[in-house]
Amino acid sequence: MFEAVLYFCTMANQDDQFKKVISHAKEYGYVFQSSEIYDGLSAVYDYAQNGAELKKNIRDYWWRAMVQMNDNIVGIDAAIFMHPTTWKASGHVDAFNDPLIDNKDSKKRYRADVLIEDYCAKIEAKIDKEVDKAAKRFGDAFNKEEFISTNGRVLGYQEKINTTLSRMAKSLENEDLADVKALIEELEIADPLTGSRNWTEVKQFNLMFGTKLGASAENAMDLYLRPETAQGIFVNFLNVQKTSRLKIPFGIAQTGKAFRNEIVARQFIFRMREFEQMEMQFFIKPGTQAKWYEHWKETRMKWHLSLGMGAENYRFHDHEKLAHYADAAADIEFKFPFGFKELEGIHSRTDFDLSQHEKFSGKKLQYFDPEENKSYVPYVLETSIGLDRMFLAVFSNSLVEEELENGTTRTVLKLPSVLAPVKAAVLPLVKKDGLPEVARKIVDELKWDFNVDYDEKDAVGRRYRRQDANGTPFCITVDHDTLEDNTVTIRHRDTMEQERVKIDDLRDLIKKEVDVRSWLMKM
Ligand code: GAP
Numbered sequence: 001m002f003e004a005v006l007y008f009c010t011m012a013n014q015d016d017q018f019k020k021v022i023s024h025a026k027e028y029g030y031v032f033q034s035s036e037i038y039d040g041l042s043a044v045y046d047y048a049q050n051g052a053e054l055k056k057n058i059r060d061y062w063w064r065a066m067v068q069m070n071d072n073i074v075g076i077d078a079a080i081f082m083h084p085t086t087w088k089a090s091g092h093v094d095a096f097n098d099p100l101i102d103n104k105d106s107k108k109r110y111r112a113d114v115l116i117e118d119y120c121a122k123i124e125a126k127i128d129k130e131v132d133k134a135a136k137r138f139g140d141a142f143n144k145e146e147f148i149s150t151n152g153r154v155l156g157y158q159e160k161i162n163t164t165l166s167r168m169a170k171s172l173e174n175e176d177l178a179d180v181k182a183l184i185e186e187l188e189i190a191d192p193l194t195g196s197r198n199w200t201e202v203k204q205f206n207l208m209f210g211t212k213l214g215a216s217a218e219n220a221m222d223l224y225l226r227p228e229t230a231q232g233i234f235v236n237f238l239n240v241q242k243t244s245r246l247k248i249p250f251g252i253a254q255t256g257k258a259f260r261n262e263i264v265a266r267q268f269i270f271r272m273r274e275f276e277q278m279e280m281q282f283f284i285k286p287g288t289q290a291k292w293y294e295h296w297k298e299t300r301m302k303w304h305l306s307l308g309m310g311a312e313n314y315r316f317h318d319h320e321k322l323a324h325y326a327d328a329a330a331d332i333e334f335k336f337p338f339g340f341k342e343l344e345g346i347h348s349r350t351d352f353d354l355s356q357h358e359k360f361s362g363k364k365l366q367y368f369d370p371e372e373n374k375s376y377v378p379y380v381l382e383t384s385i386g387l388d389r390m391f392l393a394v395f396s397n398s399l400v401e402e403e404l405e406n407g408t409t410r411t412v413l414k415l416p417s418v419l420a421p422v423k424a425a426v427l428p429l430v431k432k433d434g435l436p437e438v439a440r441k442i443v444d445e446l447k448w449d450f451n452v453d454y455d456e457k458d459a460v461g462r463r464y465r466r467q468d469a470n471g472t473p474f475c476i477t478v479d480h481d482t483l484e485d486n487t488v489t490i491r492h493r494d495t496m497e498q499e500r501v502k503i504d505d506l507r508d509l510i511k512k513e514v515d516v517r518s519w520l521m522k523m
Contacts, residue, residue: 018337021396022268024411028470030054030395031269043265043273050470051391053421053451055276058390059255061418062278064516065303065523066253073251073280074244078232080257086231087208087224089360090353091324096227097204099172099180100263105196111264112180112202115189116168120161121339127157169321177202207260209273225259230382232256233281234353237378238365241283248367248378249292253280255387269388270336276387281349283378285369289348292381293328297346299523300383301332304343306522307416309397315340325352332385334393343393344385351377394419398471413471414494418519423450424474424510425467431456439478442488442503449507450514468493474510 025031030051034044047055067075087093099112130153135142148154164187171179180202190197208227214220226232233252240252255278265271284292297316304314312335319329326347334343354365354377366375398414417423426442428435436456446452453472455463460477467475475491482488482503490509491498501509512518 014337014339018268018396021337021392021399024399024413024469025051025268025395028413043262043271045269045272045388050421054394054415054419054471055387055391057419057421058394059276059278059387061307061516061519062303062385062387062390063253063255065520066251066278066280069520070251072246072249073253073282074240074246075253076233076236076240077254077256078229078236080226080259081213081223082226082231082235084221084223085360086235086357087227089356090231090234091356092208092224092227093206095324096208097206098263099177099202100205101181101184101202102200103191103194103196104198104200106191106194108191108193109263110191112177112184113168113172114264115184115192116164116180116187118192119187119189120164123157123161125339127154130154130157166320173321177204205261205263207262209259209261226257227260228258228384229254229256229277229279230281230384231353233279234357234365234380237281237283237354241367248369249282249284249288251280251282253278255279267338269392270338270341272388275389277384278387278390279382279384282381282383283367284381285372286351286376286379289327289350289379289381293346293348296381296383297330297332300344300346300385302523304332304334306519307394307419308522309394309416313397314343317342323347325349334389336392337396343389344383347382347384349380349382351379353380354378410465410468412468412493415471415473416519417473417493417514418516420471420473420514421451422453422467422470422472423514424476424506425453425455425463425472426476426478427455427460427463429460429477429479433480434483435478435480438482439476442476442478442506446507446510450510464491464496473513476506 028050029048032046032048033040034046035041063075067073100109101112101115102109127148130151131144131147134147134151135144164183167183168180171177171183178201181199184199185197188197209225211223211225212220213223233254237252240246241250255276257274258277259274262271262273265273282292282296301314301316305311315333317331317333319326319331322329327350328348330346331342332344332346333340358365358377365377367378368375394415395413399411400414401409401411403409424446426439426446428439439454439456443452443454453467455467457463458466464475471493473493475493477489477491479489486503487500488503488506489498490501490506
């Protein structure tokens, strides 16, 4: 018999839900604060035994979709240290800044743009409330689109958001930091922690970490820790093109660490000082960027949707303020526990990066196009996603509490099974009568294909709960009947349904559910 789910409990509010995500990540061996025994290091985190597996599985899922499934995309692994001129050429030395503002009373430091964006997010929450109220009032007859485009109060809220964000974008673009401060004052934005409105001027702050290369202080060379992986791809563009003999359009992908001295870093692994990116630069003929921009927006969204985390949790956000290198840019935003925020960026970077590296290195970075019979600097379409942010999206979306028909609740981590750290746990019903030996044999067989756990401690019901909270998609129970007929009970995490199957069929049954192929086929 399996336990029936009565209903899903959505967690009390966003703050509670986020706290629950953070503590669950710690309790179940996913994410720990870095150097915790020394009171931690702000915005730096360690991935624990389950977290490292989940992260690896997300990285593999991206790599398989990007590199393995595309004949014209190859992967590289460039160094974190790069020649310092790289960052002069890329614009990071001069322009990789965030506008910061301090509160004179609390001495807390904030990103001025984030304070304004959070203000707008609060107005957006008011719109959502109006929509919910109206949906309840009108029932089945409710038309959300019509309501949003005609309701006076909602239109007023939307107008406020639009004018605020476009004024901020314009001020930042014109480097008019005084106006950014004026906007904060006009909107009466207060320090979120203390309520004080006693602000300093807004200043620019460079986000790159500096370090030194060399054995002696006199001869040391000043370096930066890379703030994005993309530049490692640009400087290798011609090496890769020549050695792979790829023709345009083609892509170069890589995953790896990046470092940013973030001003505001209070959102767990959403905004870290050391994080990992998964980036792909797609080199194209100048003039074709609009087509490829649409192509990659659509392709990346399909990749996200293939994981089955709900289309309603994603949206595109087209940039008003473009980075110094882009002629078009959009974010894929995800509904995190604290609202919709950027998960991935898709940027049309023109020929900015390659032209800059040509200029600063004095080396040609051009492609000879045999069809056109001429050389040119290719344009670039970039897709860039934070691996840690994707981890948080998957983890927070998967964590649910369910109330069961028998009055108890269960906490279950409904990770997409392709990403789950442990695919199956094998549980002997009791610790005697030869059952542990059979269970161990099953583990020894399955571990050639999957990450599997052996678990014999506590009553079987408690072990099910533990594996549910851990995100393990299958529990395999060995009982006395197993000794007679070589069958076991397999329990499915999400439905809690149980079925009796032959030991020999376990491998195929699990593979069908967790194989990357069947998930990526949904793209
Ligand atoms: N090469 C382009 C680039 O780096 P970005 O928008 O600055 O663009 C790309 O970063 C992605 O990297 C973001 O969408 C986000 O997922 C991730 N990311 C950026 N800063 C981050 C941080 N401090 N912590 C975690 N992830 C971050």
